[in-house]
Each structure stands twice: as C-alpha cells, then as structure tokens.
Amino acid sequence: MNSDDLILFAQVANSGSISRAAMVLGADQSTISRRIGLLEAELGVRLFHRSGRGVTPTERGQQLLEYAAASAAMLVEAARAMRDSAEQGPARLCIAAQPTIARLLFGRLGHALKERYPLTQVRFVEGLASQILGQLGDGAIDVAILYLPEHHGALQYDALLTEEIHLVTPADYPLEGDTIPVRDLGEIALILPSTHHGLRVLVETLAARYGFSANIALECDGSISITKRLVLERCGCTVLPSAAVVEEVAAGRLKTYRLVQPSIRREVAIVWPKNRVTPDGLWAVTQIIRQRAAALVREGAWPDTVLHGEGAAADSV
Missing domain, CATH: 1.10.10.10 (Winged helix-like DNA-binding domain superfamily/Winged helix DNA-binding domain)
Structure with missing residues (x-):
C-alpha cells in the first residue's frame, strides 16, 4: 500500500x-x-x-x-x-573566489544574498585557486567563482564571463603604445606565481603556443597585493586582469598594456564539485551571482569583460 x-x-x-x-x-x-x-x-x-x-x-x-x-x-x-x-534558503552558505573576483563581487553579492535569504549564515572566502579547489572538494566551500582551470574534469561549472588579461608594469616602463604582442612577453621580466597557479600556467601555455620562453624574474605565491607591490618596486612586471589594478592605474602608479595578436582572455565560472550533493537552494544562489556579475559588467565596474553568450574575439586560455 x-x-x-x-x-x-x-x-x-x-x-x-x-x-x-x-x-x-x-x-x-x-x-x-x-x-x-x-x-x-x-x-x-x-x-x-x-x-x-x-x-x-x-x-x-x-x-x-x-x-x-x-x-x-x-x-x-x-x-x-x-x-x-x-x-528561506540554506541555513549556511560558503562562497569562495579568487582575490580580484572577490574584491569586485563580494560586496554586492553580500547585500543581495542577505536581502533574499535573511536567515542564511553567509561566509565569504578569498584564496588562490589551488586552496579553493581543495576546500571545494572537501565540502568546506559550497560554491566558488573562479578563473576556470585548464584541467577541470572534477568540477561542474557554469560559465559566467571572459576577462581580458593585460601586461602590468610600473607607470614609467619604457614601452611604446598601449598594446604588446603576446610573443614579446618573452622579452619582459615577469613576476608570476609558481607553476601550480593559474597565471603561471597561462603564461607557460602562451609561451608554448606562440614560441617564446617566459622570463621569470620572481615567483610570488602571495596575494595580488604583494605582486602589485613588487611591480611598484620595479622588481618586474606581471600579467593580470585590468580590474585588479584599476585604482593603481587611475592614480598613475601602474600601467597596463593589452596583449594582442591575439588578445588573451580567461574564463570566469561558477564552480561546484561533481562528487557532492548540490545543497538546497544553490541553483537560486548561482542565479544571484550571475545577476550581480552581469550588473557589474554592464556598469563598467568589471572592465574588459564579456558576459558568457555575448561573444568575444579573443583567444581564451
């Protein structure tokens, strides 16, 4: 019965x-x-x-x-x-992001989540991709907004946007114009993370694809703030999305050059692990993330980005 x-x-x-x-x-x-x-x-x-x-x-x-x-x-x-x-939403929700994404998105996302789910205990985590992916797999993090890693077989993801990558230099760096061909990166001393982090993998991939050798002046696995400080101190240059250095460029302390022939973009995605049950209400949370990110892009607050589905003439790495 x-x-x-x-x-x-x-x-x-x-x-x-x-x-x-x-x-x-x-x-x-x-x-x-x-x-x-x-x-x-x-x-x-x-x-x-x-x-x-x-x-x-x-x-x-x-x-x-x-x-x-x-x-x-x-x-x-x-x-x-x-x-x-x-x-009511989930009782607890932990969202992680890499530093540039966290700085741009967490403020607006915090307001939106508390308005939609006032009873949910929200926790934000900022970290490097390797740290976040480890905690995502362990279940300590429910969802992350990340630059999509080259090998993402153990992840479920929903593409959010693509973001252009720039060469970042001291303000008085002796380079003509405002662009640099990708192949010329081999002539510039770079400050990059060690090999298991995203930007280093990106540059090594570009080097193999376009026939140059990366000139690594320093390795820095600290925060982007430390990397920017090292560039300001003229220890080398780096590659970052322009959103990471908006304030420094506006103040005339740093300068950015678009990578061209081709331009280089990274994909930002909402990520969760394949091997875990999706928490209740997570789909609705991802829609809130998407809405807040789209608002930032359309307002120009997340520069040099293209929302997923709107197309971009660039090489995604």
Missing part, C-alpha cells in the same frame, strides 16, 4: 461511487475496481459495502479513511515545508 492507493481509496469513499471516482481521477472504472480489489486483498479486509446505489465504507474502511486523511494532510504539510525551506 502506498500514498497513491490511499488517495484512490479516499476518492472512492468520498464519491460514494466507483464510477464517479473514476471520472474525478480520469481513470477507467475497471481500473479503479481492480485497484480497490487489490488493496482489499493486500490488507485482508473488506473496505466497501457494494450496492446498486454505489459504495459505502465498512468499519475497516472508515478506519482506513482516517489514515488516508492523515496521510494527505502530511503530504500537504511536507510540500508546504519544502517550499518554505526553499524560500
């Missing part, structure tokens, strides 16, 4: 007629009769008195009708509770 059996039984009992119940349920009368017969056989009791005027519940039928009513009420309550829970 299951809930469908109880619903059918209650409809017959309340209709007082198998034919009327069949009309309400949109089923054949013979099907209703057969299922009532199977239910009586399974329970070992007679549920209805049958006559030419219809059917009426037996004493056992009346008893089962009470259980059917309780079951129906429980199903309604369960559905209501699930809807309310979905509206």
Whole structure:
C-alpha cells in the first residue's frame, strides 16, 4: 500500500461511487475496481459495502479513511515545508573566489544574498585557486567563482564571463603604445606565481603556443597585493586582469598594456564539485551571482569583460 492507493481509496469513499471516482481521477472504472480489489486483498479486509446505489465504507474502511486523511494532510504539510525551506534558503552558505573576483563581487553579492535569504549564515572566502579547489572538494566551500582551470574534469561549472588579461608594469616602463604582442612577453621580466597557479600556467601555455620562453624574474605565491607591490618596486612586471589594478592605474602608479595578436582572455565560472550533493537552494544562489556579475559588467565596474553568450574575439586560455 502506498500514498497513491490511499488517495484512490479516499476518492472512492468520498464519491460514494466507483464510477464517479473514476471520472474525478480520469481513470477507467475497471481500473479503479481492480485497484480497490487489490488493496482489499493486500490488507485482508473488506473496505466497501457494494450496492446498486454505489459504495459505502465498512468499519475497516472508515478506519482506513482516517489514515488516508492523515496521510494527505502530511503530504500537504511536507510540500508546504519544502517550499518554505526553499524560500528561506540554506541555513549556511560558503562562497569562495579568487582575490580580484572577490574584491569586485563580494560586496554586492553580500547585500543581495542577505536581502533574499535573511536567515542564511553567509561566509565569504578569498584564496588562490589551488586552496579553493581543495576546500571545494572537501565540502568546506559550497560554491566558488573562479578563473576556470585548464584541467577541470572534477568540477561542474557554469560559465559566467571572459576577462581580458593585460601586461602590468610600473607607470614609467619604457614601452611604446598601449598594446604588446603576446610573443614579446618573452622579452619582459615577469613576476608570476609558481607553476601550480593559474597565471603561471597561462603564461607557460602562451609561451608554448606562440614560441617564446617566459622570463621569470620572481615567483610570488602571495596575494595580488604583494605582486602589485613588487611591480611598484620595479622588481618586474606581471600579467593580470585590468580590474585588479584599476585604482593603481587611475592614480598613475601602474600601467597596463593589452596583449594582442591575439588578445588573451580567461574564463570566469561558477564552480561546484561533481562528487557532492548540490545543497538546497544553490541553483537560486548561482542565479544571484550571475545577476550581480552581469550588473557589474554592464556598469563598467568589471572592465574588459564579456558576459558568457555575448561573444568575444579573443583567444581564451
């Protein structure tokens, strides 16, 4: 016996007629009769008195009708509770991002999430891709916004936007114009993370693809702030999205050069692990992330970016 059996039984009992119940349920009368017969056989009791005027519940039928009513009420309550829970959002939510993305997105995202889910305890985490991916796999982080790694087989992701990568130099760096061919990166001393981090992998990939050797002046696995400080101190140059150095460029302390022939873009994606059950409400959270990111792009607050699906004439790495 299951809930469908109880619903059918209650409809017959309340209709007082198998034919009327069949009309309400949109089923054949013979099907209703057969299922009532199977239910009586399974329970070992007679549920209805049958006559030419219809059917009426037996004493056992009346008893089962009470259980059917309780079951129906429980199903309604369960559905209501699930809807309310979905509206309230997850009890706790941890969102991670790499530094540039976190600086741009977390403020607006925090306001949007607290407005939508006031009861949810939201935690933001900023970190390097390797750190975030490790915590994502361990379950400490629910969702991340990342520059998509070259090898992402263990991840589920939803592409968000692509972001142009620039050469970043001291303000008085002796380079003509405002662009630099990708192949000329080999002539510039670069400050980059060590090999397991995204920007280093990006430059090494470009070097192999376009035939130059990366000139690594320093390796820095600290924050982008430290890398920018090293560039300001003329220890070398680096490659970063322009959004990472907006303030320094506006103040005349750093300068950026677009990489051309071709221009180089990285894909930013909303990421979660394949090997974990998706937390309740996470889909709605990803839509909020997408909406806030789109607003930043369209306002020009996330420069040199193209929203996913809007196209970009560039080489994505």
